[in-house]
Amino acid sequence: MSRNIIIIGAGLTGAVIARQLADSGTCSITLFERRDHLAGNCFTFRDPASGTMLHKYGPHIFHTNDTEVWTYVQRFALFEPFKHRVVARYQGRDYGLPVNLDTINAFYGTQFTSDEARAFIASRCLKLARPAANAEEQALSTLGHELFNAFYKGYIAKQWSRPPSDLPASVTARLPMRFDREDCYFGHKHQGQPRFGYTALVEALLDHPAITIHTETEITRADLRDADHVFWSGPLDAYFDHAEGRLGYRTLRFEELRAPTPIQGRAVVNYSDPDVPWTRIAEHSFFTPWETPREAVAFREYADDCGPEDEPFYPIRLISEKAILARYIERAKTEKNITFAGRMGTYRYIDMDIAVREALDCAAQFLRAPDDMPVFSASPI
Numbered sequence: 594m595s596r597n598i599i600i601i602g603a604g605l606t607g608a609v610i611a612r613q614l615a616d617s618g619t620c621s622i623t624l625f626e627r628r629d630h631l632a633g634n635c636f637t638f639r640d641p642a643s644g645t646m647l648h649k650y651g652p653h654i655f656h657t658n659d660t661e662v663w664t665y666v667q668r669f670a671l672f673e674p675f676k677h678r679v680v681a682r683y684q685g686r687d688y689g690l691p692v693n694l695d696t697i698n699a700f701y702g703t704q705f706t707s708d709e710a711r712a713f714i715a716s717r718c719l720k721l722a723r724p725a726a727n728a729e730e731q732a733l734s735t736l737g738h739e740l741f742n743a744f745y746k747g748y749i750a751k752q753w754s755r756p757p758s759d760l761p762a763s764v765t766a767r768l769p770m771r772f773d774r775e776d777c778y779f780g781h782k783h784q785g786q787p788r789f790g791y792t793a794l795v796e797a798l799l800d801h802p803a804i805t806i807h808t809e810t811e812i813t814r815a816d817l818r819d820a821d822h823v824f825w826s827g828p829l830d831a832y833f834d835h836a837e838g839r840l841g842y843r844t845l846r847f848e849e850l851r852a853p854t855p856i857q858g859r860a861v862v863n864y865s866d867p868d869v870p871w872t873r874i875a876e877h878s879f880f881t882p883w884e885t886p887r888e889a890v891a892f893r894e895y896a897d898d899c900g901p902e903d904e905p906f907y908p909i910r911l912i913s914e915k916a917i918l919a920r921y922i923e924r925a926k927t928e929k930n931i932t933f934a935g936r937m938g939t940y941r942y943i944d945m946d947i948a949v950r951e952a953l954d955c956a957a958q959f960l961r962a963p964d965d966m967p968v969f970s971a972s973p974i
């Protein structure tokens with residue numbers, strides 16, 4: 594028997610679920626995508642003028658410790674080795690991020706060894722006898738005042754339009770602090786970029802006779818009839834027509850820069866000073882170092898709260914959003930034959946490897962027990 598499956602969203606989540614169900618030979622899949630392209634927020638395209646592979650919704654780098662996920666994505670795309678390096682520009686000088694031994698020595702004008710740097714930073718840190726109450730306390734207890742103020746305070750305030758003291762500790766809980774000279778941004782075992790971009794990866798995932806794709810088709814709850822099961826990777830609140838209010842997101846605006854020669858000569862520069870209005874500049878040809886662009890293209894990034902017409906990027910997840918989220922979770926539990934998945938279906942920031950992992954697990958669960966599917970592919974809380 595072939596099961597009739599509807600999938601909403603052609604990002605990595607929708608594409609991996611579609612592919613896994615199609616490969617099982619037991620499902621016929623119809624996938625709907627609101628935009629005029631595949632790949633969701635990972636969408637890349639070749640810029641005609643410069644020849645550069647551009648990342649429309651901000652630069653993406655694949656990094657993971659999950660070897661099964663790494664092996665899986667390589668079935669569908671050739672990955673080139675890529676190590677991401679970021680600098681923070683603060684008061685006209687560049688410093689390596691995440692903060693590492695070289696950052697500490699350059700910033701303080703010292704020549705510490707690892708052990709000396711560790712002891713020195715410990716002496717600058719806020720000592721708390723209780724868990725950090727907010728993002729500022731959390732960062733101060735690992736970086737100390739000077740490093741936090743220089744590299745993160747202004748950046749976070751711009752990224753969130755809120756002072757770090759108003760944000761939950763989780764925002765800064767994952768800021769790495771290194772006492773060696775490793776300047777690679779991610780610490781993961783597997784890191785790379787698909788040679789022909791993320792759109793080609795998603796196209797390859799969806800290239801299966803059991804999958805029918807409709808782009809430029811926005812689906813609402815009322816459209817969902819006659820399916821054995823629906824996988825919804827669009828916004829959770831949109832499914833319920835925002836009946837409980839809007840879940841807050843941050844959106845991004847990109848300002849394009851072009852020049853005949855490299856603009857900043859590296860992939861990403863973060864701007865830590867609060868009086869610089871953009872958060873960072875990404876020069877996209879540096880995400881494909883095996884290619885030579887005809888001209889340089891870079892984007893200044895500005896962050897803002899997301900209005901109804903804007904693209905939602907980062908879930909805000911402050912206390913008020915969590916209250917709204919709890920109400921949507923209760924509503925979702927009363928729905929039948931639907932699973933909310935991916936970054937917007939579960940209202941969480943997730944990296945691409947997590948999106949792939951959760952989609953693989955979600956599809957496997959469906960194939961094992963289709964009548965016993967959870968309403969969320971992962972807990973939104």
Ligand SMILES: Cc1cc2nc3c(=O)[nH]c(=O)nc-3n(C[C@H](O)[C@H](O)[C@H](O)COP(=O)(O)OP(=O)(O)OC[C@H]3O[C@@H](n4cnc5c(N)ncnc54)[C@H](O)[C@@H]3O)c2cc1C
Pocket residue numbers: 601602603604605606607625626627628632633634635650651652653654655656810811812813826827828831845906907934935936937943944945946948
């Ligand atoms: C600026 C930025 C940079 C990032 N950089 C990285 C990085 O370097 N590395 C990394 O691992 N991760 C990165 N990520 C995270 C990455 O983008 C996500 O992991 C990934 O996009 C999740 O895929 P998804 O399919 O769950 O969601 P999406 O990619 O958002 O796909 C959902 C799709 O559903 C469609 N849709 C929504 N509603 C409807 C509807 N009603 N009807 C039809 N279609 C609908 C949307 O148009 C969208 O295409 C970054 C995220 C952002 C915001």
